[in-house]
Amino acid sequence: MIDPYYLQQLAIGLSQGVIYALMAIGFTLIFGVLNVVNFAHGEVYTVGAFAGLLLITAFAPPFLVVLFAVLAFGAALGFGLERIAFKPFRRFSDEASLKSRAMRESTLMSSLAVSIVVREGLEIGFGSQMQTLPFDYLINKPIELGPVTIVTGDVIIFAVAAVMLGGLQYLLKRTRIGLSIRAVSANPLGAKYVGIDTDRTIITTFALGSMMGAGAGILVGLYYGAIFPAMGFVPGIKAFVAMVMGGLSSIPGAVVCALLLGLSEGLATTFISSNWADMVAYGFLIVTLIFFPQGLFGAGRERV
Amino acid sequence: MTLTRRHLVALALAAPAAFALPAAAAETVKLGYQLPLTGNTAQYGQDFKTAAEIALARFNASGRIPAKVEIVFEDSRSDAKEGVTIARKFVDDEKIVGVLGDFTSGVSMAAAQVYKEAGMPQLSQTASHPDYTKISEWQFRNITTQAGEGPYNADWMVAKGYKKVAVIAEQTDWGQSVTKYFADEIAAKGGKVVLTEYFNRGLPDFRSLLTKIQREKPDAIYTGFFYEDAANFLKQMKQLGIAIPVYSTSAAHNQKVIELAGADAEGLSLTTNFLPNSPKPEVKEFVAEWVKVRGAEPGQFPAQAFDAVNIMLEAVVKTYPKSTRAAIRDALAATKDFPGVTGSTTFGADREPVKQLSKVRIVGGVFTPVAD
Incomplete structure (x- = not known):
C-alpha cells in the first residue's frame, strides 16, 4: 500500500504537469512545429487572462461563454501579433531572403519586443499587483477522491488539454491545413513553389496557437485566482523547457515532458527544499540536451 | 526679416529661463525617493509614492518653513544595479539633502x-535586513526588523500553547531573518520548529509544500511572506482541507490578502504596528486621505512610507534654513517620540526605530486587534 502522502503529491505533480502541458501545446505549435521563433506566447497567455477578467467584471457571463470569448479573442491576438512582429520580416520574397536564417531568427527580437511592450503596458494600465477576481468564477472547489484531494480546475484543465492535443494531432495529420503547415515548416520555399499560400498558413497557425495560449491563460488564471501582468513568464519558460525536451517539433512529446516536469517538481518538494524544485526541471533539460540532443521524442525528421 | 526671426528665437529661448530663475531663487528643498515604480514590485512602490505625495502636499500646505519641499521620484525596478545608478544621480545633485527608500x-x-x-x-x-543600518551612520529605517517581530510572534504562539511549529519563508535575505529570529526564541521558550522551508517569491503552487507541512502535524505554521503569496498559500491550504493556525509578520498585513483570498484568509494572525481603524486623529486623517486617492484602506507599508517621509520632513524643519546633508542626518538621529501613524517612533543609537507591535487577526473579513 502506498502512503497516501505520496499519492497526494503525485496528484499535485500531475495537475502541475497538465497546466504546463496546456501552455506547451500552443507554444510548440508555433515555435516547434511551424518553426517560427516566438517569444511573445507568454504575453498572449497573460492578455487572454486579462481579457477574460474584463469580461467577467463587466458582464459576468457563464463560465463557458468566458472561455469561448477568450478563445476567439486569442485567435484575433495571434493574427495581430503575426501582423506586427512577423509579417514585416517576410516582405522580401526573393530566394536569398527566404533561405536566410537571419531573417527567420530576427523574429526572436521582434517578438521579444512585443512581449515587453505588452507586459509593461499592462503594468501601466492595471498595475503589477494581482487582480481581484469574483470568487464564484474560480475553478478551485475541492473534490475528495479517497485520501487524495483534487479541485474542479484539474478536471477542466485536463479535459481542455486533452481536446487540444487530440484536435491538433487530427488537424496536423489528417487535414489539408495540417499538411500545408507541415510543408511550410519543412521547407517554406518549396511549399511556395508547389502553390501553398504560405502567408495564410502561417497566419492560421498563429491564430490557432494563440487561441490555445489565451485559453490557457484564463483557465490557469481562474485556477489559481491569480491574474497579473508577469503571470506568463514562468509558464512560458516551463513550456519552452518541455518543448525542447520533447524534441522541439513534437506536440505529444512536449505534453509528455510537461507532465514529467510537473511530477518531478511535485515530488522534488518532498525530498529537497521547495525553492530547489525548479532546479530539477532545468536539470532534466540539461541532461536531455547532453544525452539526447534531438530531444526525447524528436528522432524523426518530420515536424508534427 | 532674418533679424526679426533671430530675435524671436532668442526671445523664445530666453523666456522660460527668465521664468525659471525666480523659481530657483525661492530655494526649494529637494529630497530624493528611490522606489520601484515599474516591474514586479511596482505595486509597493506606487503605494509609497501615493503616501509620499499625501505627506508632501500636507506639509507644503502647512507653511511650516518659508520654502517648498520637493521630492524627486526615481524608478529602481527593485534592481540593485538601477538602485546604485539612482543613488549616484541623487548624490551628484547638490540640491538633494536627503534620500528615502x-x-x-x-x-x-x-x-x-x-x-x-x-x-x-x-x-x-x-x-x-539586520545589516542595513550597520552599513554606516547615514542609514536609517522606519520598520522594525525581524529581531523584534520574530520573538514577539514566538512568545505569542507559545502562550497559545503551540509548541510544534512549521516555519516557511520566501527565499530572500528578509525571509531568512524571519526564520532565524523566530526559531531562536521558540527554542528558548521550550517550543520546537519541526520543519523549515524556503520558497521562491511568486510561487504559484504551494500544494506540494502544504502537503509536506501537513505530514509533520505541526500545531501552527509561522510564515514569512508578502500578501500575494499569503493569499495563494491560504487559498490552497483551504482547498486541501488543512486546518492549522497560520501566523505571519507585518509584511502580510494588507487589505489585498482579504480581497484575494476572501473567506480563506479567515483566522490569519499577524503582528503589525499600524491599525487603520485606530481612533488616533493622525491615523484617521491619513486613512481618509488614502481612501480618497485609492478607494481602499492602506496596509502597513504605505503607513510606514508616510511616516518615513514625515520624519524626513521633520528633520528638514529642524535644520531649515541650513538643511545640509550632515545637518539632516543629525536631525534624523535625534528623532524622539515622533507621533506617526505607525505609533511613536524613536531612533536608537543604532539608527533602528523603536516601535510598539500589536496583535491582529482576520475575523469576519477584517483585520481585528486581538489580545491573544
Whole structure:
C-alpha cells in the first residue's frame, strides 16, 4: 500500500504537469512545429487572462461563454501579433531572403519586443499587483477522491488539454491545413513553389496557437485566482523547457515532458527544499540536451 | 526679416529661463525617493509614492518653513544595479539633502554603499535586513526588523500553547531573518520548529509544500511572506482541507490578502504596528486621505512610507534654513517620540526605530486587534 502522502503529491505533480502541458501545446505549435521563433506566447497567455477578467467584471457571463470569448479573442491576438512582429520580416520574397536564417531568427527580437511592450503596458494600465477576481468564477472547489484531494480546475484543465492535443494531432495529420503547415515548416520555399499560400498558413497557425495560449491563460488564471501582468513568464519558460525536451517539433512529446516536469517538481518538494524544485526541471533539460540532443521524442525528421 | 526671426528665437529661448530663475531663487528643498515604480514590485512602490505625495502636499500646505519641499521620484525596478545608478544621480545633485527608500533590503543596501561614501542620509521605509543600518551612520529605517517581530510572534504562539511549529519563508535575505529570529526564541521558550522551508517569491503552487507541512502535524505554521503569496498559500491550504493556525509578520498585513483570498484568509494572525481603524486623529486623517486617492484602506507599508517621509520632513524643519546633508542626518538621529501613524517612533543609537507591535487577526473579513 502506498502512503497516501505520496499519492497526494503525485496528484499535485500531475495537475502541475497538465497546466504546463496546456501552455506547451500552443507554444510548440508555433515555435516547434511551424518553426517560427516566438517569444511573445507568454504575453498572449497573460492578455487572454486579462481579457477574460474584463469580461467577467463587466458582464459576468457563464463560465463557458468566458472561455469561448477568450478563445476567439486569442485567435484575433495571434493574427495581430503575426501582423506586427512577423509579417514585416517576410516582405522580401526573393530566394536569398527566404533561405536566410537571419531573417527567420530576427523574429526572436521582434517578438521579444512585443512581449515587453505588452507586459509593461499592462503594468501601466492595471498595475503589477494581482487582480481581484469574483470568487464564484474560480475553478478551485475541492473534490475528495479517497485520501487524495483534487479541485474542479484539474478536471477542466485536463479535459481542455486533452481536446487540444487530440484536435491538433487530427488537424496536423489528417487535414489539408495540417499538411500545408507541415510543408511550410519543412521547407517554406518549396511549399511556395508547389502553390501553398504560405502567408495564410502561417497566419492560421498563429491564430490557432494563440487561441490555445489565451485559453490557457484564463483557465490557469481562474485556477489559481491569480491574474497579473508577469503571470506568463514562468509558464512560458516551463513550456519552452518541455518543448525542447520533447524534441522541439513534437506536440505529444512536449505534453509528455510537461507532465514529467510537473511530477518531478511535485515530488522534488518532498525530498529537497521547495525553492530547489525548479532546479530539477532545468536539470532534466540539461541532461536531455547532453544525452539526447534531438530531444526525447524528436528522432524523426518530420515536424508534427 | 532674418533679424526679426533671430530675435524671436532668442526671445523664445530666453523666456522660460527668465521664468525659471525666480523659481530657483525661492530655494526649494529637494529630497530624493528611490522606489520601484515599474516591474514586479511596482505595486509597493506606487503605494509609497501615493503616501509620499499625501505627506508632501500636507506639509507644503502647512507653511511650516518659508520654502517648498520637493521630492524627486526615481524608478529602481527593485534592481540593485538601477538602485546604485539612482543613488549616484541623487548624490551628484547638490540640491538633494536627503534620500528615502529603497523598497527591498537588497536594493537599499546596494545603494547604501554610495550614500555611505558621499555622506547622504538615507531613510528606508521597509528595508528590514539586520545589516542595513550597520552599513554606516547615514542609514536609517522606519520598520522594525525581524529581531523584534520574530520573538514577539514566538512568545505569542507559545502562550497559545503551540509548541510544534512549521516555519516557511520566501527565499530572500528578509525571509531568512524571519526564520532565524523566530526559531531562536521558540527554542528558548521550550517550543520546537519541526520543519523549515524556503520558497521562491511568486510561487504559484504551494500544494506540494502544504502537503509536506501537513505530514509533520505541526500545531501552527509561522510564515514569512508578502500578501500575494499569503493569499495563494491560504487559498490552497483551504482547498486541501488543512486546518492549522497560520501566523505571519507585518509584511502580510494588507487589505489585498482579504480581497484575494476572501473567506480563506479567515483566522490569519499577524503582528503589525499600524491599525487603520485606530481612533488616533493622525491615523484617521491619513486613512481618509488614502481612501480618497485609492478607494481602499492602506496596509502597513504605505503607513510606514508616510511616516518615513514625515520624519524626513521633520528633520528638514529642524535644520531649515541650513538643511545640509550632515545637518539632516543629525536631525534624523535625534528623532524622539515622533507621533506617526505607525505609533511613536524613536531612533536608537543604532539608527533602528523603536516601535510598539500589536496583535491582529482576520475575523469576519477584517483585520481585528486581538489580545491573544
